[in-house]
Amino acid sequence: MEARDDVFHHSFCSLRTQEVVTERDWTLDGRLSRLGELQDRLSDQPYSIILRLELAKAYKALGYPDLAAGDAYKALLLVDEVADEGEFYEEALSAARLDMISERADGVDTANIEARDAVDWAKSVCSEEAYRILIECLIEIGCLRSAHNYNTHALATFPANTQFKSHHKALESKVQSHFEAKGESFDLTDIENYPDKGMVRRELYSWNDHEPNRFSPETIKILNDEMTKAAPKLEVKVTNLPVLASWAKSSGDPEMETTPTHQVKQLGIFAKEDILPGELCLQEKSVLTAISRLHEFYCDACSAKFEEGAAVLQCDDCNEVFFCGEECLKLAQSSYHPVLCGVSFEKKSPASEAPDVLYALLLIRAMALAEVQGVHPLDLKEVRYIWGDYHGLNLTSSWRTDSQGRLEDAFGSVPRTLPFSFNLTILNPLNILLKMDVNIFEQSHRYDTWVVNTLYAKFRGTASAQQGLDGRPEIGAVHPLWCLANHSCDPNVIWEWQGNIKFWAREKLIEWKGRQPKLPDHEPGLLAGQELLSHYCDVRLPVQERREWAAGALGGECVCPRCVWEAAEERGLP
Numbered sequence: 001m002e003a004r005d006d007v008f009h010h011s012f013c014s015l016r017t018q019e020v021v022t023e024r025d026w027t028l029d030g031r032l033s034r035l036g037e038l039q040d041r042l043s044d045q046p047y048s049i050i051l052r053l054e055l056a057k058a059y060k061a062l063g064y065p066d067l068a069a070g071d072a073y074k075a076l077l078l079v080d081e082v083a084d085e086g087e088f089y090e091e092a093l094s095a096a097r098l099d100m101i102s103e104r105a106d107g108v109d110t111a112n113i114e115a116r117d118a119v120d121w122a123k124s125v126c127s128e129e130a131y132r133i134l135i136e137c138l139i140e141i142g143c144l145r146s147a148h149n150y151n152t153h154a155l156a157t158f159p160a161n162t163q164f165k166s167h168h169k170a171l172e173s174k175v176q177s178h179f180e181a182k183g184e185s186f187d188l189t190d191i192e193n194y195p196d197k198g199m200v201r202r203e204l205y206s207w208n209d210h211e212p213n214r215f216s217p218e219t220i221k222i223l224n225d226e227m228t229k230a231a232p233k234l235e236v237k238v239t240n241l242p243v244l245a246s247w248a249k250s251s252g253d254p255e256m257e258t259t260p261t262h263q264v265k266q267l268g269i270f271a272k273e274d275i276l277p278g279e280l281c282l283q284e285k286s287v288l289t290a291i292s293r294l295h296e297f298y299c300d301a302c303s304a305k306f307e308e309g310a311a312v313l314q315c316d317d318c319n320e321v322f323f324c325g326e327e328c329l330k331l332a333q334s335s336y337h338p339v340l341c342g343v344s345f346e347k348k349s350p351a352s353e354a355p356d357v358l359y360a361l362l363l364i365r366a367m368a369l370a371e372v373q374g375v376h377p378l379d380l381k382e383v384r385y386i387w388g389d390y391h392g393l394n395l396t397s398s399w400r401t402d403s404q405g406r407l408e409d410a411f412g413s414v415p416r417t418l419p420f421s422f423n424l425t426i427l428n429p430l431n432i433l434l435k436m437d438v439n440i441f442e443q444s445h446r447y448d449t450w451v452v453n454t455l456y457a458k459f460r461g462t463a464s465a466q467q468g469l470d471g472r473p474e475i476g477a478v479h480p481l482w483c484l485a486n487h488s489c490d491p492n493v494i495w496e497w498q499g500n501i502k503f504w505a506r507e508k509l510i511e512w513k514g515r516q517p518k519l520p521d522h523e524p525g526l527l528a529g530q531e532l533l534s535h536y537c538d539v540r541l542p543v544q545e546r547r548e549w550a551a552g553a554l555g556g557e558c559v560c561p562r563c564v565w566e567a568a569e570e571r572g573l574p
C-alpha cells in the first residue's frame with residue numbers, strides 16, 4: 001500500500017469523531033460498551049473508513065494499541081481502495097460518500113457528493129487521521145521500524161503536519177535509546193535495523209464469545225469423546241496446578257524460591273485404567289502444522305519426515321506441496337489446501353525471527369482450515385479448547401487511568417506477555433487472506449486483529465517445534481489433545497513426534513535421589529487415576545538448566561517435586 005504525494009485543494013473540517021471525551025468515556029465499562037456498539041456496526045458498514053477510525057480510537061482508549069493499529073491500517077487500505085480504484089472501489093466509494101454525509105452537518109445527500117469529493121476527502125482528512133493513529137500505536141508498542149516507514153509516508157503526504165514532524169524526532173530518540181541501552185553502536189539511517197517488535201496484552205477479550213468454559217461438563221465430554229479415539233485408556237480432567245513464580249528469584253530468599261502460594265484450575269490428562277510400562281497410550285494426528293523450510297522433505301499435512309526412497313504424493317494443481325500418503329493428501333484437500341493452492345508466501349527470515357515465523361505459518365494454516373471448513377478460526381476443533389495462557393486478571397482492578405481519564409500507560413497498566421510485530425500480526429495475515437480471496441473487510445469478525453492475537457496466544461502456549469541440524473525450527477504443530485498434558489521433570493511418559501504424536505508409559509523412570517518410595521510414581525507405568533506427566537524440557541539436564549528451558553512453556557519456574565528437591569540439595573538444604 002502506497003500513500004500518494006498529492007496536494008489537496010479542498011479544505012475539509014477535521015473529523016467530528018475526534019476525541020470528544022464524555023463522562024461515559026472515562027470508565028472501563030463505558031469504553032467497552034462504546035467498542036461493542038462500533039463492533040456491532042461492522043457487519044452493516046464493513047467499508048466505512050470512519051467506522052474503522054472510530055474502532056481504532058475505541059481500542060486505543062481501552063489500552064489495546066495493537067488492535068487499534070489493525071483498524072487504522074484497514075482505514076488506510078480503504079483510502080487506497082477509493083483513491084486507486086481497487087478491487088473494492090465501488091463499495092468503498094459509496095461508504096465514503098455516506099461517511100462524508102455523517103461528518104457534515106449541512107444536510108447534503110449522497111447524490112450531491114461527487115465521487116471526486118469523496119475521494120479527496122478520504123485521501124486528505126481520513127488518511128491523515130489513520131496515519132496518526134497507526135504511527136502512534138506502533139511507537140507505543142515498540143514497532144519502531146514500521147512506525148518510521150509510515151511516518152515517512154505520512155510526512156511526504158502531509159508535510160505541514162506538526163505531529164508527524166515530532167514523531168520523526170521522537171522515533172529517532174527512541175531508536176537511539178534502544179541501542180544505547182544495549183551498549184550497541186548504531187546508525188540512524190540504517191532503518192532495517194530499527195527494532196520492530198513489542199509486547200501486547202495476552203488476554204481473553206471480554207467480547208470473545210468463542211472461548212468455551214474449559215471446565216464445564218460439556219467441554220470435558222467433547223474432549224473425552226476425542227480422547228477416547230486417540231487414547232482409549234486416558235481421559236481429560238480438571239486439575240489444580242501451582243501458580244508458578246517468575247523465573248527471576250526476586251525475593252532473594254532461597255526458601256521462597258520454590259514455594260508456590262496459589263493454585264490454579266486447569267486441565268490435565270489422567271489414566272482411566274492401569275497402563276503398563278512401555279505401553280503406547282496416545283496416538284494423535286493433526287493438520288494444524290507448519291513447515292518453515294525444506295518443505296519437500298516433510299508431509300504438508302501431518303509434518304512427517306519422508307523416509308529415504310519412500311513414495312511421496314503431491315498436489316497435482318500447484319505441484320508445490322507433498323504428502324506422505326493418500327490419507328494426508330485427501331485430508332489436506334478436504335480441510336485446508338484448496339484456498340492455499342498456488343498461494344506463495346515468504347518463509348525466509350533471519351534466525352532470530354524463525355520461531356515467530358513458524359507461529360505465523362500455523363496462523364496461516366488455521367485461517368485456511370477455517371475458510372475451507374466455513375467456521376470461525378477460534379471454533380476450529382484444533383484451536384477451540386486449547387490453553388491460551390491469558391493473564392487472567394480482573395480488568396476492573398488492573399486496568400488504570402489517571403484522574404483525567406487518561407490511561408496510565410498505552411496498555412492501561414495491564415501486563416503484556418504476547419509478542420507482537422506489525423508484519424506478522426497485521427500485514428502478513430491480511431496479505432495472505434487477500435491471496436486466499438477472502439474479503440478482509442466483510443470478514444473482519446473472523447480475521448480481526450484480536451482473533452489473530454488470540455490464535456497466537458493459543459499457539460504460543462501449546463505448539464511444539466522441531467529444529468533442523470542448525471538449531472533453527474523447521475516444523476511446528478498443535479496437537480490439541482497431546483497439549484493438554486502437564487509437565488514434570490520426573491515424567492511418566494516419553495513422547496515422539498513423527499507425523500503422529502505418541503505417548504508411551506516410560507519403562508524406566510528418571511533416577512533422582514529424593515523420590516518418595518511409597519508414592520505411586522515410584523514405579524514405571526500409570527495406575528488408574530494417576531496423572532500423565534509429560535516433559536517440556538530435556539529432563540537429563542541439571543535443575544537450573546531444566547528450569548530455564550521449561551520456564552517459557554510453563555510460564556514460570558518449575559516446582560515439580562524433583563526440581564524442588566534438587567534445588568534444595570544444591571543449596572545444601574536437608
Ligand SMILES: C[S@@+](CC[C@H](N)C(=O)[O-])C[C@H]1O[C@@H](n2cnc3c(N)ncnc32)[C@H](O)[C@@H]1O
Pocket residue numbers: 241242243244266267268386387389461462483484485486487488553554555559560
Ligand atoms: C500445554 S499447557 C498444558 C495443559 C493445560 N494445563 C491446560 O489446561 O490445557 C501448558 C500450561 O499448563 C500449565 N502447567 C503445565 N505443567 C505444569 C506444572 N508442572 N506446574 C504448573 N503449571 C503447569 C502451565 O500454565 C503451562 O503454561
